[in-house]
Amino acid sequence: MSHRLLRILILAVACVVLAVVVATLGYAFTRGGPHKPRYPGRLAVRDGCGLRHMFFDASDQRMMCLQDVFDRISVSRNGDKLAWDTTGGQSLLVSGVDGQAPLNVPVPLGSSSAPSLSPDGTKIAFLHSPRDDGKYDIWVSSTTVPNAEQETNTRNVSDVVWSPTGDWLAYVQNWSPDTLEGQVSLVRPNGDDSHTVTKGDAPDWSPDGKKLVYVHKGSIWTINPDGTDGHLLIRNGHSPAWSRDGELIAFMRADTCGRNICPEHAYLAFANRTEPHPVGPAYANERQIVWLPDPFE
Structure with missing residues (x-):
């Protein structure tokens, strides 16, 4: 040669x-490495048999049906796993991000709901009521091994979401039907260092874990996890969800229709406070929003 x-x-x-x-x-x-994804992800709204998902410009709308889905759906930060609660309230299911071939999460007897996956999808935080009496605490379990442990002892938790860095759980306690909010709080996944951050509801994390977005007095706010730098971001909105690249915040807003109950749309706004705009179809009521990984990630 x-x-x-x-x-x-x-x-x-x-x-x-x-x-x-x-x-x-x-x-x-x-896909979960040290740098953020290149794209926002696919906007996904809880609808019908599962999720109606689309690109952020509302193109390529599709339905993903999820077996026996009830209310809350979680996407792991690395984009590999989905988890959701079921109509019977007794089980949680976990699957790949396509929603196919789900498996039961080994949870204790009682009512389990509102799952939130750890960043790598191997663990799950969820609300659990052993007595099935509507009073919930946070439990954490492996998605495959029956090792669930109770992490709070208040019997008044209404929401939980795992931080993208894996070191905190944000949750809501003492939620009031009069104010439609409670105390947005933090706790370590092992139950340590529980403390209140602010008043509000429906917290979600920025992808870098440095900010929380939440609802307060019918509008969307952001705050640092230590409780500093809280400020109004978007007036008139609820159910916020931060995009996978950190550039956009999706949320729900009721249309103006002159009736007591009006249809709702998903809206998008840049996290730097640009004017929101509606995206996708109208819905009969408020819906959960999540972001699925973009297929071109």
Whole structure:
């Protein structure tokens, strides 16, 4: 073999190796690695048999049906897993991000709801009531091994969401039907360091874990996890959900219709306070919003 041909072969092999390395790093960075995804993700609204999902410009609308889905759906930060509660209230299901072939999460006897997956999808936080009396605490379990443990002892928790960095659970306690909010609080996944951050409802995390978005007095606010720098972001909104790249916040808002109950739309606004705009179809009432991974991540 000539030296020239040998050099060509070595160069070709080097190019292939470099391409593999770049592709691997790109996958790691965009699927739960240290860098944020390149795209917002697919906006997904709880509807019908599961999720109605679309790109952020409302194009390519599709339905993803989820077996026996009831109310709350969670997407792991790495974009690999879905979890949801079921109509009977006795079980939680977990699957790949396509929603197919779900498996039962090993939860204790009683009522279980409002699941929130850990960033890597191997653990799950959820609300559990052993007596099935509507009074809930936070429990944490493996998604595959029956090792659930109770992490709060208040019997008045109404929401929980795992931070994208994995070190905190944000939750709502003492929710009031009169004010439609409670105390947005934090606790470690092992039950330590529980403390209140602010008054509000429906917290969600920024992808870097440095901010919380939540509802207060019918509008959407952001705040640091230590309770500082709280400010109004969007007037007249609820059910906020931060996009996977951190650039957008999706939320629900009722239309103006002159009646007591009006249809609702999903809205999008940039996290830097740009004017919101509606996206997708109208819904009969308020819905949960989540962000699925973009297929081009």
